[in-house]
Amino acid sequence: MKYIPAxxxxxxxxxxxxxxxxxxxKFIVILAVMVTVxxxxxxxxxxxxxxxxxxxxxxxxxxxxxxxxxxxxxTFHSDLGRAFSIVVLLSGVxxxxxxxxxxxxxxxxxxWLEAESRxxxxxxxxxxxxxxxxxxxxxxxxxxxxxxxxxxQEFYILIEEDPRRATELYDAGIRVAIGSIDDPxxxxxxxxxxxxxxxxxSSDEINTNIAFTIRExxxxxxxxxxxxxxxxxxxxxxxGSTKVLQIYKILGRxxxxxxxxxxCGANIISRFxxxxxxxxxxxxxxxxxxxxxxxxxxxxxxxxxxGIWSRGKFEIPNADTRINxxxxxxxxxxxxxxAAFDDVYSFYHIFHLAENPVLIIGGGRVGRNIAERFKEQExxxxxxDKKARPVEDEKENAIIGNxxxxxxxxxxxxxxxxxxxxxxxxxATNIYLTKYLRSLRPDMLILSRSNLDRNVSTLHxxxxxxxxxxxxxxxxxxxxxxxxxxxxxxxxxxNIFRHKAPRHLVGKNLIESKIRESTNCSVVALxxxxxxxxxxxxxxxxxxxxxxxxIGDYEGEKKFVAWSNQEQYKPAARRRLSILKTLGAKRR
Numbered sequence: 001m002k003y004i005p006a007x008x009x010x011x012x013x014x015x016x017x018x019x020x021x022x023x024x025x026k027f028i029v030i031l032a033v034m035v036t037v038x039x040x041x042x043x044x045x046x047x048x049x050x051x052x053x054x055x056x057x058x059x060x061x062x063x064x065x066x067x068x069x070x071x072x073x074x075t076f077h078s079d080l081g082r083a084f085s086i087v088v089l090l091s092g093v094x095x096x097x098x099x100x101x102x103x104x105x106x107x108x109x110x111x112w113l114e115a116e117s118r119x120x121x122x123x124x125x126x127x128x129x130x131x132x133x134x135x136x137x138x139x140x141x142x143x144x145x146x147x148x149x150x151x152x153q154e155f156y157i158l159i160e161e162d163p164r165r166a167t168e169l170y171d172a173g174i175r176v177a178i179g180s181i182d183d184p185x186x187x188x189x190x191x192x193x194x195x196x197x198x199x200x201x202s203s204d205e206i207n208t209n210i211a212f213t214i215r216e217x218x219x220x221x222x223x224x225x226x227x228x229x230x231x232x233x234x235x236x237x238x239x240g241s242t243k244v245l246q247i248y249k250i251l252g253r254x255x256x257x258x259x260x261x262x263x264c265g266a267n268i269i270s271r272f273x274x275x276x277x278x279x280x281x282x283x284x285x286x287x288x289x290x291x292x293x294x295x296x297x298x299x300x301x302x303x304x305x306x307g308i309w310s311r312g313k314f315e316i317p318n319a320d321t322r323i324n325x326x327x328x329x330x331x332x333x334x335x336x337x338x339a340a341f342d343d344v345y346s347f348y349h350i351f352h353l354a355e356n357p358v359l360i361i362g363g364g365r366v367g368r369n370i371a372e373r374f375k376e377q378e379x380x381x382x383x384x385d386k387k388a389r390p391v392e393d394e395k396e397n398a399i400i401g402n403x404x405x406x407x408x409x410x411x412x413x414x415x416x417x418x419x420x421x422x423x424x425x426x427x428a429t430n431i432y433l434t435k436y437l438r439s440l441r442p443d444m445l446i447l448s449r450s451n452l453d454r455n456v457s458t459l460h461x462x463x464x465x466x467x468x469x470x471x472x473x474x475x476x477x478x479x480x481x482x483x484x485x486x487x488x489x490x491x492x493x494x495n496i497f498r499h500k501a502p503r504h505l506v507g508k509n510l511i512e513s514k515i516r517e518s519t520n521c522s523v524v525a526l527x528x529x530x531x532x533x534x535x536x537x538x539x540x541x542x543x544x545x546x547x548x549x550x551i552g553d554y555e556g557e558k559k560f561v562a563w564s565n566q567e568q569y570k571p572a573a574r575r576r577l578s579i580l581k582t583l584g585a586k587r588r
Contacts, residue, residue: 020107027103031095038062038088045081066092121166123178124189125157132157133482134195136181136210137202138169140452141226141247141474145199146174148475157190182209184216193218197482200225200241201474204232211239224481226474243481247474252369252423254473255447256377258328258466259358259419266331266338266346270496275525275534275549276338277496279309280329283445283465284418285345288327293319301341303333304535306522306551311460314553316520325445326465332524332551334534356416357382361403361433362423363394366449370421371397382412403433409440419445422464427455431462438463496524497557501546502564510538519560521552 039058046053053061053074061074065088076082125132133149133156135142142158149156150173158176160166169176179186181202192198192214198221200207207225214223225241227233228248236244257267258281266278282288287295297303307330308317314330315321331338358374360367363385371394374381383398401408420437422430430448437446448464450456452471459467505513516522526533527547542548550560 020111024103024107027099031100034091034095035059035062035066038066038091041084045076045078045084049076049078049081062088065089067096068092121160121163121170121176121178125177125191127191129155129191130194131155131196132191132194133197133199134159134187134190134192135199135201137200137206138174139201140471141478142199142201144453144469144471144475145478148479159186159190181206182213184213187214187217192221195221197221198223199478204228204236207241208232208235208239211236211241215240222481224478245474245477247470247477248365249369250477251449251468251470251473252366253373254468255366255421255423255449256370256373258447258468259421259445266329266342268338274334274532276333276335277306277524277551278331278333278338280331280341280345281445281466282323282327282329283325287323287345288325290323291319292317292321292323295323297331297341298535301333301344302337302535303331303341304522304524305329306332306524309466311465316516316522316552316556318516328466330551332535337535356380356418357413359384359412359414359417359420360423361420362425363387363398364423364425366425367421367423368394370423382417384408384412404436406440414440417441417444419447422446422448424449425451427451427459431455431458434459434462434464495553495557496549496551498527499548499550499560499564501542501544501548505542505564506544506546507541509541510536513542515548515550515560519552519563520556521550521560523548524551525549 039055039062042058042061043053043055057074063069064071065085068089070089076085133154135146135156135158138146138158138160146156146158156175158169158174159179159181160169160176161178161180163178166176166178177186177190179189198210198214200210200223202210204227207227211223211225214221219240222242223240224243224245225236226245226247227236230246230249233244233246258279266280268276268278270277292305295305297305305317308315308321308323309328309330310324310326331341333341357380360370360381360383363383367383367385371381371383381397383394384401384403385398386400386402388400399408399411401411403409414437420441422433422437424430424433427450430450434446434448437444445466446464447466447468448459450459450467450469450471453469456467456469456472505515510523523536524534526536526542527549528543529545532549550557552560
C-alpha cells in the first residue's frame with residue numbers, strides 16, 4: 001500500500017498521462033451524449049407505438065442494449081423500433097465492447113503498470129547509503145563484476161537510462177537505478193560522495209564525461225575507468241579517473257605469461273610482505289607425470305605447491321596428486337626460494353622456445369600486446385592475421401592468411417610450433433580454431449581468449465589447455481582495486497586471507513589440523529607476534545595467538561570461517577551437555 005501514492009504521483013507527473021486524461025474525458029462526453037440521444041429517441045418511438053415509460057427506464061433500456069445484455073423485458077413491436085434497436089446494439093458493440101476496454105487498458109492499466117515498475121527501480125538512494133559501488137553501464141565486464149559483488153554480498157547500484165530496460169534488469173535480480181550517466185543530479189541522488197567506488201566501463205569518450213561529472217560533486221571518491229585506446233589513458237586521468245584499466249593489455253600480458261611463465265620462470269602474481277605467490281606452467285619440464293611427493297619441490301627449493309590450475313579449475317593438491325602437462329602450479333615461498341626454483345626449471349622453457357616459436361592467431365590489440373611481451377622476453381613468435389594492416393609493423397614475424405586454412409598453418413610450421421594462442425574477439429571463432437588446432441596437433445599447448453564467461457567451459461571442451469576470460473579478468477582487476485589491504489585477489493577468484501588460529505587447533509600440527517581436507521584452503525605462512533614463518537613445517541605444532549595466512553577461493557574462505565567457528569564451539573557444547581547429564585543423574 002505504501003507504493004500507491006508514489007504510483008499515482010508518477011502517473012500524474014507524466015505529460016502523456018495528462019494528454020490521455022483529456023482524450024478519455026472527450027470519449028466519456030461523447031458516450032454520455034450518445035446514451036442521452038438514444039434514450040430520447042426511445043421515448044419518441046415508444047410514444048408512436050402507444051407506450052409510455054419513465055426517463056429512468058429509457059436510460060435502462062439504452063444501456064442494456066448497448067452492452068448486449070438485452071434482458072428482453074422491454075421490446076419494440078414495429079419495424080422502425082426494431083431497426084432503431086439494431087443501431088443502438090451496433091453502437092454499443094463499437095463503443096462499449098471495443099473502444100472502452102481499449103481506452104481502459106491504454107490510458108489507465110498500462111500507465112499504472114509502467115508507474116508501478118518505475119517505483120520498483122528507484123531514482124534516489126536513502127541519505128544514509130554509504131560504501132556502495134556505483135556502476136555506470138552493463139557489459140560483460142560489469143556483469144561479471146556484479147556477479148562477484150553479489151556472491152560477496154557487497155552493495156552496488158547500476159545506472160540505467162531506459163526505465164523499461166531497468167525494470168527488466170530488476171526482474172533479473174540486478175540492483176538498478178534510473179538516471180542519466182552524464183547528469184550530476186543522478187550521482188547526487190545516488191550519494192556518490194559516500195560511495196566506495198565508481199566504475200566507468202563505457203566508451204572512452206563517455207567515461208571521460210562521467211569522470212568530469214563526478215568530480216564536480218566529489219574530489220575524493222575513487223573512479224576506475226576502462227580504456228579501449230592507449231591514447232585515452234592520459235585524457236581519462238586528467239578528467240579525474242583514479243585508475244585507468246586497459247583490459248586488453250592485461251589480457252595480452254596474462255596470456256603471454258601463462259604460456260611459459262614470466263621470463264620463462266615463475267610469474268609472481270602477489271606479494272604478502274616477504275611471502276611471494278607465483279604461477280608456473282609445468283609444460284615441457286621433467287615434472288610432468290610425477291606426483292607432488294616425487295617432485296621434492298619443498299625439500300629441494302623450499303617452495304610449496306599450494307594449488308594447481310588444470311583446464312580452468314583450481315584444486316588444492318595432496319602428496320599423491322599427479323602432475324600433467326596442462327597443470328599450472330600456484331607456488332608459495334620466499335624470494336630466494338623462487339629464485340632457486342627458477343634457476344632449475346626455467347631452463348626447460350628457454351630450451352624449448354629457442355627451437356620452436358609460439359603461434360599467435362589474431363593481430364588485434366590483444367595479439368599485439370602478447371607480441372610485445374614476447375619481444376621483451378626475446379621469445380620467438382609468429383602472428384597469423386587475415387589483414388595486413390594490423391601486423392604491418394610485424395612483417396618479419398607475421399603471416400597474412402586465414403588460420404582455418406591448412407596452407408596458412410603450414411607456412412607457420414604448425415608441426416613445429418610449441419604453443420598456440422588464439423586471440424580473436426569472437427568466441428565462436430575461437431572455439432572453431434581451438435578445435436581445428438587440437439585436431440592437427442594433439443600434443444600442442446593451446447591457450448585461448450574468451451570474451452564471455454559462459455564460453456570458458458566450451459573452449460576447454462574444444463581442446464584449450466588454458467582459457468582466459470576478458471570479462472572475468474576485467475572484473476577481477478576492478479575488484480582487486482576495490483578490495484581492502486587484508487585480502488588479496490589473485491586469479492579467477494583465488495584469495496590470500498588472514499585468520500587467527502582457532503583454539504581447537506592450538507597444539508596440533510598442520511597435518512593433524514586437516515585444514516586442507518575440511519575447507520579446501522591451504523596454509524602458506526604463519527604469523528606469530530609479527531614474525532612471519534613462510535612455508536611452515538607441517539609437523540610443527542600451532543602455538544597460541546598464531547595468525548594463519550591461507551590461500552583458497554571465496555567459497556573455501558567462507559567454509560574455513562564457518563568450520564573454525566563450528567569447531568570452536570564444540571567443546572563448550574560438549575561441556576554443557578555433560579553438565580546437563582550430571583544434573584539429571586543427581587535428580588534421579
